[in-house]
Amino acid sequence: MPSVLKKIASLFRFYNEKDKRLAIAILQITGRRPLNLKLYKLAIRHASAAEVSGSGKNGNERLEYLGDAILGAIVAEYLFKKFPYKDEGFLTEIRSRIVNRESLNDLARKIGIGELIEFDAKRRVHYSHKSMYGDAMEAFVGAYYLDRGFYECKSFVLNRLIANHFDLEQIVQSELNHKSRLIEWAQRENKQVRFEVIAEQGSNHHKEFIIQILIDGEPAMTGNGFSKKKAEQAAAAKLLEQIRTAAAAAAQQQNNNLAENK
Amino acid sequence: MPSVLKKIASLFRFYNEKDKRLAIAILQITGRRPLNLKLYKLAIRHASAAEVSGSGKNGNERLEYLGDAILGAIVAEYLFKKFPYKDEGFLTEIRSRIVNRESLNDLARKIGIGELIEFDAKRRVHYSHKSMYGDAMEAFVGAYYLDRGFYECKSFVLNRLIANHFDLEQIVQSELNHKSRLIEWAQRENKQVRFEVIAEQGSNHHKEFIIQILIDGEPAMTGNGFSKKKAEQAAAAKLLEQIRTAAAAAAQQQNNNLAENK
Numbered sequence: 018m019p020s021v022l023k024k025i026a027s028l029f030r031f032y033n034e035k036d037k038r039l040a041i042a043i044l045q046i047t048g049r050r051p052l053n054l055k056l057y058k059l060a061i062r063h064a065s066a067a068e069v070s071g072s073g074k075n076g077n078e079r080l081e082y083l084g085d086a087i088l089g090a091i092v093a094e095y096l097f098k099k100f101p102y103k104d105e106g107f108l109t110e111i112r113s114r115i116v117n118r119e120s121l122n123d124l125a126r127k128i129g130i131g132e133l134i135e136f137d138a139k140r141r142v143h144y145s146h147k148s149m150y151g152d153a154m155e156a157f158v159g160a161y162y163l164d165r166g167f168y169e170c171k172s173f174v175l176n177r178l179i180a181n182h183f184d185l186e187q188i189v190q191s192e193l194n195h196k197s198r199l200i201e202w203a204q205r206e207n208k209q210v211r212f213e214v215i216a217e218q219g220s221n222h223h224k225e226f227i228i229q230i231l232i233d234g235e236p237a238m239t240g241n242g243f244s245k246k247k248a249e250q251a252a253a254a255k256l257l258e259q260i261r262t263a264a265a266a267a268a269q270q271q272n273n274n275l276a277e278n279k
Numbered sequence: 280m281p282s283v284l285k286k287i288a289s290l291f292r293f294y295n296e297k298d299k300r301l302a303i304a305i306l307q308i309t310g311r312r313p314l315n316l317k318l319y320k321l322a323i324r325h326a327s328a329a330e331v332s333g334s335g336k337n338g339n340e341r342l343e344y345l346g347d348a349i350l351g352a353i354v355a356e357y358l359f360k361k362f363p364y365k366d367e368g369f370l371t372e373i374r375s376r377i378v379n380r381e382s383l384n385d386l387a388r389k390i391g392i393g394e395l396i397e398f399d400a401k402r403r404v405h406y407s408h409k410s411m412y413g414d415a416m417e418a419f420v421g422a423y424y425l426d427r428g429f430y431e432c433k434s435f436v437l438n439r440l441i442a443n444h445f446d447l448e449q450i451v452q453s454e455l456n457h458k459s460r461l462i463e464w465a466q467r468e469n470k471q472v473r474f475e476v477i478a479e480q481g482s483n484h485h486k487e488f489i490i491q492i493l494i495d496g497e498p499a500m501t502g503n504g505f506s507k508k509k510a511e512q513a514a515a516a517k518l519l520e521q522i523r524t525a526a527a528a529a530a531q532q533q534n535n536n537l538a539e540n541k
Contacts, residue, residue: 085355090351106339108344109344162356227404
């Protein structure tokens with residue numbers, strides 16, 4: 018046995034087999050061994066698994082709340098330093114492209130957190146569209162922060178997550194025109210899309226618009242903004258997100274059906 | 280001269296008079312001397328002052344973006360540890376009561392950052408309602424973080440800001456019923472207030488409501504939520520915030536008029 022494996026086996030010798038597997042996975046994901054394994058166990062415990070196991074156990078929602086804030090701060094500083102001549106609007110926009118639910122879902126699957134998640138399998142379909150993966154990704158960052166402190170957590174986020182899994186240049190370049198993407202989607206799906214102003218509020222200097230999107234005449238989403246264009250973009254962005262998560266849930270459902278029919 | 284003052288005078292001996300005053304103020308506010316004074320100078324430079332001084336200089340908006348994220352993370356962890364048995368909804372709510380614009384405005388004035396802010400005096404009235412103080416408060420936290428690192432910044436926020444200026448028990452107890460507060464306000468001001476559902480969207484399981492508040496029949500604000508009650512609360516909260524900032528701006532205007540008439 019190579020000496021590094023011997024060392025790991027020795028470090029984890031007091032764990033049972035399941036915990037040993039988890040500890041090794043954490044070592045692989047973060048590059049550091051877990052000091053307090055309980056934190057990570059909580060991070061990968063989805064609410065559905067917590068409910069099944071009885072009222073004594075909680076899910077990862079509290080750690081998700083913490084991880085979300087820590088991740089936001091780390092990415093905020095990273096972009097602040099990376100783009101010294103860009104204004105805060107740009108920094109906020111790029112940050113939201115990095116830490117949005119969809120990209121965190123992808124990230125959790127890529128780095129192997131997806132496979133670790135404990136959840137009630139019966140409810141998988143129901144929960145999958147609710148971004149179980151992205152939630153666990155944030156909770157994992159929260160756990161790592163509590164386990165190893167701010168600077169090791171920052172180094173994990175920057176060196177293992179951002180550097181390996183995000184193409185910053187592409188993120189910056191990608192045009193963010195939600196309205197035209199939505200119109201393209203509607204054309205593909207052979208649906209009619211309409212944008213309507215349903216309300217205006219505030220003074221002349223600071224007027225806010227509420228836009229509603231109608232798909233085949235049915236109200237589908239609203240958005241607010243201090244110009245009609247911004248309100249349209251906001252509404253289209255939210256609706257695209259909803260369409261994407263619905264599509265992901267449908268794909269998951271199909272996978273499950275295939276698995277059952279095997 | 281007491282030895283501590285001698286030491287301070289010696290530390291700051293290369294600063295000009297203006298910088299010396301700023302350095303002493305920072306020492307009083309944070310308990311630590313500034314290592315990189317430029318960061319703090321930027322933190323207290325409002326966009327209006329930056330515009331006047333010419334295009335070469337920026338305002339504090341970038342630091343505000345950074346400080347907002349750092350402050351959010353520090354308060355998130357503080358509440359996470361303070362309330363081990365509360366769920367993430369509670370933690371999020373209490374955090375927003377601590378770091379909202381209004382409370383940061385107050386905080387900046389209380390700890391003396393308000394007096395340090397550089398702005399274009401001619402535009403004071405115009406800017407005051409835009410929460411110049413709270414913005415500078417966040418930018419200051421961003422500057423302190425860059426100057427002294429995460430753990431000293433955390434200690435500053437927890438020991439100098441939260442512990443001294445927030446009554447957590449009272450914050451938790453304070454009932455958050457925006458709708459009834461708005462109705463009380465309307466009665467005092469002799470105005471009619473009406474809540475109307477202007478749109479519903481989403482599936483049956485996940486229906487979102489858009490509520491519009493009308494003041495004397497005029498559309499004043501909208502709010503979204505996954506129940507009518509939540510949408511009403513959201514709309515009322517936003518409208519109360521608008522009423523408060525407008526009142527603060529009016530009070531400031533009155534002060535300025537009094538000063539001019541002297």
